[in-house]
Amino acid sequence: MRRGAAFAVGAIFGLTLSWSGMTNPDVLRDGLLFRDPYLMLFFASALATAFVGLRVLKILQARAVLTGEPVSWTTVRPERRHIAGSVLFGTGWAVADVCPGPIAAQLGQGVPWALATTAGMVFGIWVYLRRSAAVAPERRPRALGHRPERAPVAAEG
Amino acid sequence: MHQQLAWYIGGPVIGLCVVALRWLLNERLGATGAWSDVVERASERSVALGTRGWLLIGLIFGGIVFGLFGTSLEGYGWLTENFSGWVVVAVLAVAGALIGFGAKTAGGCTSGNGLSGNAVLSPASLVATGTFFGTAILVSFLTEALV
Numbered sequence: 001m002r003r004g005a006a007f008a009v010g011a012i013f014g015l016t017l018s019w020s021g022m023t024n025p026d027v028l029r030d031g032l033l034f035r036d037p038y039l040m041l042f043f044a045s046a047l048a049t050a051f052v053g054l055r056v057l058k059i060l061q062a063r064a065v066l067t068g069e070p071v072s073w074t075t076v077r078p079e080r081r082h083i084a085g086s087v088l089f090g091t092g093w094a095v096a097d098v099c100p101g102p103i104a105a106q107l108g109q110g111v112p113w114a115l116a117t118t119a120g121m122v123f124g125i126w127v128y129l130r131r132s133a134a135v136a137p138e139r140r141p142r143a144l145g146h147r148p149e150r151a152p153v154a155a156e157g
Numbered sequence: 158m159h160q161q162l163a164w165y166i167g168g169p170v171i172g173l174c175v176v177a178l179r180w181l182l183n184e185r186l187g188a189t190g191a192w193s194d195v196v197e198r199a200s201e202r203s204v205a206l207g208t209r210g211w212l213l214i215g216l217i218f219g220g221i222v223f224g225l226f227g228t229s230l231e232g233y234g235w236l237t238e239n240f241s242g243w244v245v246v247a248v249l250a251v252a253g254a255l256i257g258f259g260a261k262t263a264g265g266c267t268s269g270n271g272l273s274g275n276a277v278l279s280p281a282s283l284v285a286t287g288t289f290f291g292t293a294i295l296v297s298f299l300t301e302a303l304v
Contacts, residue, residue: 005181006208010191010215011222013174018223019158020167025234027161032297042164042171043271049172050276057180064183071183076264076274076281085263086270086285090292092255095248095300097234099267100260101188103253104213106230108220113233116246120253125189125196127254128261 002066014105023106025097032094158227175272182208187269188216189260239304263289 021027031039062071093099096117106114178186194209236245260266263285265274274282
């Protein structure tokens with residue numbers, strides 16, 4: 001049931017990303033070069049909807065329908081890795097004009113180029129996982145501010 | 158599906174996906190986490206996927222549906238306009254590695270940090286999103302000027 005729900009949300013997500021042109025590199029490129037406002041308007045309206053929707057869940061003190069647990073989330077303090085990682089991610093995003101969600105949708109569409117992007121991305125994730133497994137015991141995050149990190153890294157996705 | 162969905166429909170539906178996953182399972186929607194779940198389980202030789210893995214299967218399925226009814230891609234944007242096939246494959250593989258490693262390091266991508274994290278005003282996500290949007294705009298203008 002839980003997996004079915006995740007599948008259903010993913011399917012709507014993937015179809016909408018595709019239909020909105022997020023799997024088309026020209027749409028991404030035109031957005032990042034400010035030739036077409038579509039990308040920025042699409043992103044901003046998605047963010048605004050998510051913001052309002054999550055506030056409503058919080059105000060209603062909703063419980064998760066399939067798990068029964070109270071709807072809650074944690075926030076994360078910024079660290080160097082958030083900047084360093086995002087510089088790498090932003091570079092790859094601008095060159096390939098796709099991010100991880102649309103890469104999956106491109107695979108579904110049968111875009112052959114997506115095989116190359118997927119191979120690289122899976123390799124990148126694998127290298128990260130191996131590296132973090134090797135340094136995990138003595139890992140000390142370097143915080144930007146002076147406050148220690150409170151939220152668990154496992155909460156990120 | 159031959160015409161691009163209006164942004165004021167597509168955007169809110171994407172936002173509602175973030176809300177739906179939170180409301181149904183109390184989980185954060187993030188495509189990098191979904192990929193990572195599959196990579197982790199594959200390297201442990203496990204075949205059973207968690208909810209994040211099923212989110213990824215859903216994403217691919219959504220792409221399959223669009224592939225059946227929507228318009229297919231001609232070439233691959235600015236890359237195939239400027240480079241030959243194997244160069245594009247190499248460039249995409251390197252870009253993919255930056256995407257995977259970078260998003261994992263930053264704790265999320267456009268969906269995990271850009272939507273889910275920002276929607277709950279997580280400071281790390283706000284910093285990450287400002288950084289990757291700024292970098293992507295800069296790199297796009299740089300490559301446009303150089304190529």
